[in-house]
Amino acid sequence: MKENFMRKLIESGKRLDGRAFDQYRPIQIETGIVTSAEGSARIRMGKSLVVAGVKLDVKEPYPDTPNQGNLMVDGEFIPFASPEFEPGPPSEEAVELARVVDRAVRESHCIDLEKLCITPSELVWAVNIDIHVLDHDGNLIDAACLAAVAALLTARFPKFDKETKAVVRDQKPASGERLPVVDRPVEVTIWKLAGKLLIDPEMEEQESAEARVTMATKEDGRLCAMQKGGKGFFTSNELLQAADLAVEKGNELRAMLPAL
């Protein structure tokens, strides 16, 4: 019933809140909201609310990248964010969200991981990005990626003691150098609903959508990661239209982020 109404509405070229198909809801980005984190950001995208925190630690590098820092992205869907979310180990949706954001960050090479090497094969900085979804009103991946990148852009190193080879946690906000971030990847998810392509659905629209495809772009407009989801399909033409939209809308989102 509800889905039928939604399809008719979209087919007639309209959306619930009167937005254009290629228009985001109002977006607010605030950084530095959590002082215990080396970097943090809160994103409001309509009523969706996502917080990301960056913690920096010193670890052993992975054997295949002895000269590079480590990167880890995790996602948590907090049960109060939606009646659909339940406590327990991360759901497949939460795992997918974290991995899709991870790919935008990793494949764009937005963090200069070689600058995170302290002693090759021994000690490197590990960048942990934790994304917490606090309120779910649709389109979480775009909001999560914005939160992650905004948090990275404002992250600063904590003190590191070369003698003890340990991070010094002195109960003060990290005030060292900025994390070497050299690009600002953003993700734009294009949704297919009643055969039309649109962005940033609120929950009711998202629930009626047939498929989605997330596309990550770099500052220079090249694509660097994609992920299709949902049980519907896209044609080649729709995918190319989506790529164009991802570049155009990606530039809009990027302009809202802190400068490099």
Added chain:
Amino acid sequence: MGGSKVGAPEHLIIKGKRLDGRTPGDFRPITTDVGVLSHAKGSAVFRFGNTWAMAGVMGPHEMHPKGLQDPANATLRTRYFMAPFSTWERSRPGMSRRSTEISKVIKEAMQQVLFLEEYPKTAIDLYMEILQADASTRIAAINAASMAMADAGIPMRDLISAVSVGRADGVLILDVAGLEDNFGDVDMAVATVADKDQFVLLQVDGIITRKEFETLLGMARKGIAEVYRKQKEALIRRYPGATMEAVQ
């Protein structure tokens, strides 16, 4: 992808040939088999060279816990699973985050072709086992999975067919394998409904231009036509006289 990784070869493509001797547009040898298990309702094997996937379908059977039953549809559950011995370095047993994500995207791709409304309240379990991994494992898993579904006699609109494409040393390639997986620039996994212009799975890692994306989509469709033909051949071998009439 890329970066300064240990063990990176100087070149992945030498004089137009890949490290395993293929040209950029070649598949590795493809082998298939259908009906390979005795307890599964349907089963299949799909191999690209050293990548070896087996899929088995259990059900439709009663869905437990009952509270999760869908009164209108069968519930499709999928599990992509890697054997710890499938890689040179033993991989950790159990479901990784990567396996969880791959299981999810394969489930969504299969949902497009299955008539789940034919079996309300039941569960259909699709298990995919990677016995040997030489890149493109999710691709082999999907190809085996839709053959296993057909072998199980579960009504489908058509098969799902998949390939990987990518870029290594700046050259666009089909069927990513071996070192191309670890050291190539781009890896793109694609699945469509049969050989149609209907993409049900798409995952890209690595930096590409829009133009390259367009070319890769075309390469993928051409490769998929070949995979689809192999899948149909295997099913007809198993069921002589069967025809593949796609339900529209």
